[in-house]
Amino acid sequence: MELECYPMSQRPPDLVPGRQSRDWMDAFASRHPYRCLPLNMANTTGWEILCPFGFSAEWNGGPAQSDIVVTPDRPEPDVKHFVTSHFTRGVLTMHPQYLFRTPPGWSMTCQGSPNHIKDGIQALVGVVETDWLPFPFTMNWIFTRPGKIRFDKGEPFCFITIAQHKKAEEAQPVIRSLGSNPTMQGQYEAWLKQRSDFNSRLASGDPEAAKEAWQRFYFKGELPDQLGKAPASHTNKRRMKMPRIG
Structure with missing residues (x-):
């Protein structure tokens, strides 16, 4: 079985297997959260798409596209091709820059990296029929309150998993x-x-x-x-x- 990944740009973000480690899990005494196997399995059952550069984004609480200001850590000519305010109302849109194709009957879930906590912003989750869709999707995050957030270079901004979505409808x-x-x-x-x-x-x-x-x-x-x-x-x-x- 193959998950086909077609880059949509000359330098697409890195795509890597899901990593187990989380900063908040490391901070516990004796790293206790890693004893929870369901957490570990969720963290690693899929692939991460990583930020190609670091940036901050600030939302003033307004409804317009201009109410979110994105500032890269250093000048990036393609910044708007990667991250922008597209859907307005505090939604930050990021572009994985891949067109994915799954076998018939298999879909892709696009979400934030499991158990990767970010204060002030929440990943939205989408299920995409990548077994036929001929164009890429976006990864969206919504601010939970006005303020500033940041993503570091190499930080996962999107986590993808695949599933037989039609089979789910058969479950009673x-x-x-x-x-x-x-x-x-x-x-x-x-x-x-x-x-x-x-x-x-x-x-x-x-x-x-x-x-x-x-x-x-x-x-x-x-x-x-x-x-x-x-x-x-x-x-x-x-x-x-x-x-x-x-």
Whole structure:
């Protein structure tokens, strides 16, 4: 399977596999957030498109295009081809500068990099039918209040993932009692018992619990001992491919 990426300029922004690290996650004691496997997987399940230069953008709260002022860190002749106020009303528009093509039935989600926090501005999310669309899309951010924000050179401004969007329509949510699935109920209750016991030992200062620090069932793809093994399909590290020249 190929994700076709057609550059729309001579020097398109860099496109790289999603990176795991986040500044706010690094700032925690012992980097605790990295113990949360769902966070790590979200951060890396897709590709980042990176800012080709650093810039600041300031919105005065007004509705016009001119109410957002973009200032690159140094003179950039193509600044308006990359970042501008196109949709007005505090929306900042950035151009990935690629035309993407996915296989039939596959779409692309265009969003901010997962768990990458920016104060004062919020990434908007779009789902694009890249299996037929013959023109590129834009990445849009909306100011959450008047003020100034900035993007650094090499900072992700867009994160893309792909999915079989038609398949999503086939999913039928069904609400059932946990008791209707005895196997799952038994697994949950065994996990809950071990979890409660571990937390109690940790709170009481038990040295073995303190040494263990956290339970790793999900991270390691394991179930409590009495429940056997988890499926071999479990993964705890995403390895997206780097773009190649085709």
